[in-house]
Amino acid sequence: MAKKKFVVGCFDTEDTLFPAVKKVRTAGYKIQDVYTPFAVHGLDHALGMRETSLHTAGFIYGITGTTTAVSCISWIFTKDWPLDIGGKPHFALPAWIPIMFELTVLFAAVGMVLTFCYICQIAPFVKKHHFHPRATDDLFVMVIECTDKTNTQEAEMFLQNAGAVETKTEIAEDGWWIGRYDKDEMPFDKNLTLA
Amino acid sequence: MSLKYESQLREPLVYGNKTYHQVTEDIIRPIEAKPSKLWYIGFYISVALLLFGVYSIYRDVTYGIGQWNLNKTIGWGWDITNFVWWVGIGHAGTLISAILLLFRQGWRTGVNRAAEAMTIFAVMCAGQFPIWHMGRVWMAFFVMPYPNSRGPLWVNFNSPLLWDVFAISTYFTVSLLFWYSGLIPDLATVRDRAKTKLRKHLYGISSFGWTGSTKHWQRHESLSLVLAGLSTPLVLSVHTIVSFDFATSVIPGWHTTIFPPYFVAGAVFSGFAMVQSLMVVVRKVFGMEDYITMGHIEAMNKVIVLTGSIVGIAYLTELFMGWYSQSKYEGYTFWYSRANLFSPYGWSYWGMMACNVVSPQIFWSRKMRRNLYVTFFMSVLVNIGMWFERFVIIVTSLYRDYLPSSWSVYYSPSVWEIGFYAGSFGLFFTCFFLFAKYMPVIAVAEIKYVLKISGESYKDDMSAIENKEAGEFAHEFAH
Numbered sequence: 254m255a256k257k258k259f260v261v262g263c264f265d266t267e268d269t270l271f272p273a274v275k276k277v278r279t280a281g282y283k284i285q286d287v288y289t290p291f292a293v294h295g296l297d298h299a300l301g302m303r304e305t306s307l308h309t310a311g312f313i314y315g316i317t318g319t320t321t322a323v324s325c326i327s328w329i330f331t332k333d334w335p336l337d338i339g340g341k342p343h344f345a346l347p348a349w350i351p352i353m354f355e356l357t358v359l360f361a362a363v364g365m366v367l368t369f370c371y372i373c374q375i376a377p378f379v380k381k382h383h384f385h386p387r388a389t390d391d392l393f394v395m396v397i398e399c400t401d402k403t404n405t406q407e408a409e410m411f412l413q414n415a416g417a418v419e420t421k422t423e424i425a426e427d428g429w430w431i432g433r434y435d436k437d438e439m440p441f442d443k444n445l446t447l448a
Numbered sequence: 449m450s451l452k453y454e455s456q457l458r459e460p461l462v463y464g465n466k467t468y469h470q471v472t473e474d475i476i477r478p479i480e481a482k483p484s485k486l487w488y489i490g491f492y493i494s495v496a497l498l499l500f501g502v503y504s505i506y507r508d509v510t511y512g513i514g515q516w517n518l519n520k521t522i523g524w525g526w527d528i529t530n531f532v533w534w535v536g537i538g539h540a541g542t543l544i545s546a547i548l549l550l551f552r553q554g555w556r557t558g559v560n561r562a563a564e565a566m567t568i569f570a571v572m573c574a575g576q577f578p579i580w581h582m583g584r585v586w587m588a589f590f591v592m593p594y595p596n597s598r599g600p601l602w603v604n605f606n607s608p609l610l611w612d613v614f615a616i617s618t619y620f621t622v623s624l625l626f627w628y629s630g631l632i633p634d635l636a637t638v639r640d641r642a643k644t645k646l647r648k649h650l651y652g653i654s655s656f657g658w659t660g661s662t663k664h665w666q667r668h669e670s671l672s673l674v675l676a677g678l679s680t681p682l683v684l685s686v687h688t689i690v691s692f693d694f695a696t697s698v699i700p701g702w703h704t705t706i707f708p709p710y711f712v713a714g715a716v717f718s719g720f721a722m723v724q725s726l727m728v729v730v731r732k733v734f735g736m737e738d739y740i741t742m743g744h745i746e747a748m749n750k751v752i753v754l755t756g757s758i759v760g761i762a763y764l765t766e767l768f769m770g771w772y773s774q775s776k777y778e779g780y781t782f783w784y785s786r787a788n789l790f791s792p793y794g795w796s797y798w799g800m801m802a803c804n805v806v807s808p809q810i811f812w813s814r815k816m817r818r819n820l821y822v823t824f825f826m827s828v829l830v831n832i833g834m835w836f837e838r839f840v841i842i843v844t845s846l847y848r849d850y851l852p853s854s855w856s857v858y859y860s861p862s863v864w865e866i867g868f869y870a871g872s873f874g875l876f877f878t879c880f881f882l883f884a885k886y887m888p889v890i891a892v893a894e895i896k897y898v899l900k901i902s903g904e905s906y907k908d909d910m911s912a913i914e915n916k917e918a919g920e921f922a923h924e925f926a927h
Contacts, residue, residue, distance in 0.1 A: 267900075286659075286661045286662060286663065287661075287662045288659055288660040288661055288662075289660050289662060289665060290468060290472075290633075290637070290660060290893060290896055291633070291665075291892075291893035291894070291896040291897045292665040292666075292668065292669050292893070292897060293662070293665070296662050296665075297662055297663070297665075297666040300662055302662065302663060302666060304666075305663075305666050305667045305670045307667050307670045307671060307674070308670055308673075308674050311674045311678075315678075325593070326605045329593070329602045329605070330602075330605060333600070333602070334599060334600065334601065334602055336602075336604065338604070338606060341606075345606050348605065348606040349605055349606075351608075351611040351614070351615065351685065351689055351692075352605060352610070352611060352614045354681070354685055355611075355614040355615050355618040355682075355685070356614070356618075358618055358622060358678045358679075358681070358682045359618040359621060359622065361674070361678055362621065362622040362625050362626075362675055362678055363621065363625065365671055365674060365675070366625045366629055366671065366675075369629065369667055369668070369671045370656065372667065373661075373663075373664045373667060374657075375632070375656040375657050375658060375664070376656055376657070377653045377654070377656055378653055379656060379657035380652070380657050381657045381659050383640065383659060386640045386641075387469075387640070388640075388659070388660050389633065389636045389637040389639075389640045389658070389660050390468065390469055390472045390637060390640065390641070391467065391468035391469040391472065394660075429657060433648075433649050433652060434639055434642075434648040434649055434651070434652025434653075435645035435646070435648040435649040435652065
């Protein structure tokens with residue numbers, strides 16, 4: 254966790270956002286992220302992000318659920334306590350299919366949601382820096398990460414020319430911290446050195 | 449969630465000349481405003497019902513379920529009827545949010561959030577009935593398989609009643625996760641608009657520090673899509689398993705292979721009716737006619753007439769099989785205990801037929817589908833009919849068993865049975881009122897997503913083409 258300097262450009266429509274993303278990337282600026290009020294399709298590709306593999310994780314959790322169900326039930330009903338139910342086979346696989354299915358879904362769903370929260374680093378009481386309060390309302394907020402060589406004024410001008418309706422330069426915390434949204438202080442407020 | 453292209457001829461999903469900000473304003477305003485008098489009245493009535501239910505359950509626990517009028521043959525009465533009824537109602541939420549998402553139905557965005565909430569509350573209500581029916585409810589945890597000091601004596605994994613435990617608890621968990629993960633970005637919107645400290649703090653906690661980062665949105669989309677893919681077979685499995693509670697038994701009237709699809713169709717049917725009842729009121733009270741449009745109401749009415757007719761075919765098939773099987777007992781159950789109006793419970797069968805099969809046919813007319821009063825009246829009627837369906841299935845199959853000496857006295861519920869049912873309504877509506885007050889009833893981010901694809905002001909003006917004479921139109925486009 255460290256504070257960094259960012260140049261922020263706000264766009265009010267996707268129509269200006271997409272060309273701007275392209276321009277900013279070709280100009281060689283490093284886009285830290287674009288904060289949008291809803292899922293803008295194709296923006297992840299425009300920013301050069303790779304596909305998420307969350308669904309692969311979901312598949313692994315799912316088969317873990319199936320395996321758990323079938324191994325537990327078969328152990329219980331054939332080894333640990335074989336119940337005689339009208340002389341029927343102890344290994345009654347067809348009758349276990351409902352529970353195997355339910356556990357598959359349960360494991361996949363719970364696992365995926367927890368993984369989602371973990372990789373996005375979101376949880377209750379977690380606080381992050383918000384570059385613009387309207388990023389969850391109607392603005393598409395592009396954040397450019399500055400290096401030592403970045404001329405912030407130039408970068409702001411560049412964003413304005415690309416169609417940004419509002420620009421600013423901010424020094425902000427990049428990561429998350431435990432905090433409350435009604436209080437501004439951060440546990441490491443005194444550390445103002447730039448990384 | 450991608451709805452890449454929509455025909456310009458289609459009715460817009462969002463009316464009015466909206467901007468993104470306007471969408472936020474419209475949907476979040478009711479959360480920020482003081483609740484209206486109507487809200488308080490409704491909320492207090494719900495809480496009163498809930499308290500009555502709590503007292504009924506208190507009686508049930510302290511004196512035992514002898515407080516109910518269950519008797520020698522009717523061991524499942526109102527409680528299991530209500531259980532199946534509530535589970536069924538829950539299904540519409542998942543159907544709207546999951547199946548319609550996979551089918552790329554854009555109109556789901558207007559109603560999915562409230563319908564998902566409804567699912568969760570309905571499943572909560574449903575769960576109460578089998579739990580308190582156990583009587584010695586402090587031993588309810590015996591249904592969970594865990595190593596214990598009683599042997600270990602395990603639960604019976606071959607029993608549909610245990611499948612139910614897994615199905616309902618999984619369904620509740622997955623619906624809750626699906627609903628809440630969708631809600632996080634919208635709660636962040638509420639948080640960033642909050643004026644008071646308390647709101648900032650509470651919505652800050654509940655929105656998990658959501659920022660709207662593109663990477664997070666990409667994962668969020670993937671999560672929603674996979675959860676939808678998981679929920680679709682899940683929702684079908686849940687009511688299938690509920691129907692197994694009946695279908696795997698050898699009771700005439702229950703022992704039928706048609707039960708799983710018939711139960712699922714019935715569940716969707718009653719669930720959509722409940723969504724209609726709630727949405728017709730919500731759109732009026734919160735002034736959300738631009739988002740929950742006549743098009744939405746009509747689409748849901750179409751689902752109602754479709755599923756109602758499927759259920760109707762199932763009823764007729766059952767009657768046919770009752771005769772065709774030439775089984776004395778099946779024939780007796782279907783043709784005497786049910787279809788004979790003058791048998792002790794014949795009235796419930798014909799009540800069910802009238803509400804579920806005959807009356808929804810009114811929705812073949814477009815005018816009726818788009819009439820709010822008819823829609824509301826029908827939605828209530830359908831839920832009454834679907835309650836009767838479960839009552840018919842349970843009571844008419846049980847009241848005369850193979851031993852005539854145990855044929856029971858006429859079963860009518862005790863006040864505590866009714867109280868328990870009323871209490872479940874109290875629980876459902878208390879939760880729903882709180883939800884409508886403190887959370888966005890419409891998925892804000894999803895509406896913003898469809899706004900430019902299907903918002904009224906973003907659609908091409910087709911009136912010039914639509915107003916053309918047919919001949920003129922044909923002439924122009926033929927060449």
